[in-house]
Amino acid sequence: MLALAAACGLSSCGIGFNRDWKAAQKAPHDELSGAWTGSWVSEATGHKGKLKAIISQPDAAHPHDRTVRYWASWKRILSATFVTQHTFTPLGGRYVLTGHHQMPAWIGGEYTYGGTSTSTEFSASYRSSLDHGTFEMKRQPD
DSSP: OHHHHHHHOBGGGGTTHHHHHHHHHHSOOOSSOEEEEEEEEETTTOOEEEEEEEEOOOBTTBTTEEEEEEEEEETTTEEEEEEEEEEEEEETTEEEEEEEEEOOGGGTSEEEEEEEEOSSEEEEEEEOSSOEEEEEEEEOOO
């Protein structure tokens, strides 16, 4: 995550995210789409910070795939945003999520994601060549 913050620079890379996140709190949503908030922790470095996400509605052609826009803070003054695709596969009243996206090699290269989600809680891990850790989020109340 430190690398993601460094890649984007200071908090200016969140321009527009906060507006969209607030709108997502008020927008109609299904079990997964909408605004989420929580935290991330790097198990490699011990770094941690706030985490927000906007999970999109699925499209008809790919009902399990969703775009997830993340905003992550680090050291209270740095933040970064990134967009990735996750596949949410229904399994026994919850969803198993997987995903990946490619970043520059100096930031860790490919990041992979895995975890579970319900309509109220999101728990996932991330891994790259330079970092690994966890995301924990809850749905923002309507």
